[in-house]
Amino acid sequence: MIKVVLLGSGNVAYHLALALKCAENVELIQRYSRNGTNTNFFDKSIPHVTQLNLLESADIYIIAIKDEAISEISSKLKHLKGLVVHTSGAVPINTLSSNINRGVLYPVQSLSIKQQIEFNKVPLVIEAEDDVNLQLLHKLASKISKHVFELDSVAREKLHISAVFANNFSNFMFSCAADLCKKFEIPFEVLKPLILETGKKIQYMDPLEAQTGPAKRNDQEVIEKHLSQLSGDHRKIYQLVTAAISKTYQHKENNHGKKL
Amino acid sequence: MIKVVLLGSGNVAYHLALALKCAENVELIQRYSRNGTNTNFFDKSIPHVTQLNLLESADIYIIAIKDEAISEISSKLKHLKGLVVHTSGAVPINTLSSNINRGVLYPVQSLSIKQQIEFNKVPLVIEAEDDVNLQLLHKLASKISKHVFELDSVAREKLHISAVFANNFSNFMFSCAADLCKKFEIPFEVLKPLILETGKKIQYMDPLEAQTGPAKRNDQEVIEKHLSQLSGDHRKIYQLVTAAISKTYQHKENNHGKKL
Numbered sequence: 001m002i003k004v005v006l007l008g009s010g011n012v013a014y015h016l017a018l019a020l021k022c023a024e025n026v027e028l029i030q031r032y033s034r035n036g037t038n039t040n041f042f043d044k045s046i047p048h049v050t051q052l053n054l055l056e057s058a059d060i061y062i063i064a065i066k067d068e069a070i071s072e073i074s075s076k077l078k079h080l081k082g083l084v085v086h087t088s089g090a091v092p093i094n095t096l097s098s099n100i101n102r103g104v105l106y107p108v109q110s111l112s113i114k115q116q117i118e119f120n121k122v123p124l125v126i127e128a129e130d131d132v133n134l135q136l137l138h139k140l141a142s143k144i145s146k147h148v149f150e151l152d153s154v155a156r157e158k159l160h161i162s163a164v165f166a167n168n169f170s171n172f173m174f175s176c177a178a179d180l181c182k183k184f185e186i187p188f189e190v191l192k193p194l195i196l197e198t199g200k201k202i203q204y205m206d207p208l209e210a211q212t213g214p215a216k217r218n219d220q221e222v223i224e225k226h227l228s229q230l231s232g233d234h235r236k237i238y239q240l241v242t243a244a245i246s247k248t249y250q251h252k253e254n255n256h257g258k259k260l
Numbered sequence: 261m262i263k264v265v266l267l268g269s270g271n272v273a274y275h276l277a278l279a280l281k282c283a284e285n286v287e288l289i290q291r292y293s294r295n296g297t298n299t300n301f302f303d304k305s306i307p308h309v310t311q312l313n314l315l316e317s318a319d320i321y322i323i324a325i326k327d328e329a330i331s332e333i334s335s336k337l338k339h340l341k342g343l344v345v346h347t348s349g350a351v352p353i354n355t356l357s358s359n360i361n362r363g364v365l366y367p368v369q370s371l372s373i374k375q376q377i378e379f380n381k382v383p384l385v386i387e388a389e390d391d392v393n394l395q396l397l398h399k400l401a402s403k404i405s406k407h408v409f410e411l412d413s414v415a416r417e418k419l420h421i422s423a424v425f426a427n428n429f430s431n432f433m434f435s436c437a438a439d440l441c442k443k444f445e446i447p448f449e450v451l452k453p454l455i456l457e458t459g460k461k462i463q464y465m466d467p468l469e470a471q472t473g474p475a476k477r478n479d480q481e482v483i484e485k486h487l488s489q490l491s492g493d494h495r496k497i498y499q500l501v502t503a504a505i506s507k508t509y510q511h512k513e514n515n516h517g518k519k520l
Contacts, residue, residue, distance in 0.1 A: 169475035177426035199459025213428035
């Protein structure tokens with residue numbers, strides 16, 4: 001049985017609480033939150049405290065709070081014997097106080113209390129400073145998810161850069177599309193099923209293969225027509241991304257000995 | 261009963277054939293394809309011809325072939341009395357020969373024979389040159405989809421520009437993420453559930469609200485760290501898109517009277 005204490009009351013804490021509560025051979029013995037935010041969303045059967053000096057003895061303490069508060073809270077946990085992990089993608093392991101057993105359990109997903117999710121499909125990226133703690137963390141992680149990856153803080157930062165493109169930047173492309181629809185007086189609804197399918201396709205197809213459109217075909221006539229209707233950042237993004245796509249596929253065709 | 265003849269053998273023709281075959285008060289009386297490609301994928305009960313002079317008399321002829329071949333095939337259909345529609349998002353209605361009843365039935369989705377889809381959820385954008393034909397086309401479209409939109413060729417081009425951002429450019433962001441994972445030696449698998457969720461979220465949330473990440477927070481420390489690990493087009497795209505996101509949310513906060 002792995003005894004776990006959870007610290008936090010936000011989106012990540014909410015989904016972790018649900019997953020830990022259902023996991024076999026895992027006991028979520030306590031939850032801490034400073035001011036009891038979102039208490040109504042959490043399972044009432046989990047003992048809840050609002051003071052750190054009331055924390056029970058556990059094997060793993062999971063800090064699921066804002067990035068900027070991780071350092072401070074960990075400095076108040078120096079007396080604990082268990083493994084203390086944070087759940088952030090962007091914060092290095094050594095942001096946690098140096099006198100504790102430190103680790104990271106980072107769910108690579110955009111989580112929201114409002115949105116139910118199959119947590120066992122969420123990839124968990126883990127890190128610890130020695131084999132014993134890494135094994136313990138791996139054991140816990142694999143009880144709540146089928147997809148566990150070991151990455152150190154350097155690799156996790158690289159993953160974060162890739163996630164910025166995969167999530168933040170793709171979402172901004174949806175935002176540009178919504179903006180344009182508004183400007184052009186076209187209902188954005190028309191594009192929603194296409195957006196859903198764009199993400200679904202990547203689950204079984206390499207994005208390089210999934211690419212379509214005028215930039216891939218290097219269709220200058222259509223590209224010029226489109227540019228004539230764009231201005232400001234939309235125009236700059238259209239030009240840069242179109243050039244990058246065209247270059248990618250020209251290179252690809254060159255490599256296969258086809259046309260320039 | 262609306263009698264339909266379908267011309268084509270590709271991805272769009274395949275899904276239209278399935279949808280038309282199941283639609284009430286619609287009879288798919290014939291399919292034409294020049295060289296019988298993909299014949300095995302199509303329902304054998306649909307009469308199939310490979311010569312245009314064998315086309316039956318129908319209410320609507322749907323041309324689901326490549327953009328560049330639409331003009332030529334329509335010039336060979338001048339003798340037909342029914343409504344002749346193409347299925348392209350990028351081709352104006354007047355690319356069809358002027359001596360026929362012309363229209364457009366454009367499914368706004370990325371369709372593939374390999375991938376099953378709920379066709380009644382695919383938005384259909386329709387256009388015709390007079391009310392009688394528009395009504396007929398609307399009647400047919402609403403028998404195979406719950407989402408029918410009337411847009412003329414000018415508006416359809418604008419929709420296409422928006423779709424380039426929503427689909428082509430977002431997919432290229434996934435492609436950049438996959439590239440970076442390869443370069444950084446991180447499994448791209450880790451990001452796939454996040455990519456799926458990115459598209460799902462837009463189904464019920466404004467992309468402007470769904471935006472997260474260092475660019476939105478204007479977190480210069482993280483942005484600088486990320487840029488130091490990027491080069492070439494990845495770096496250029498990171499800089500431009502980050503600046504555009506930061507600007508969007510600064511403006512937003514300004515409008516609400518918050519910080520600059």
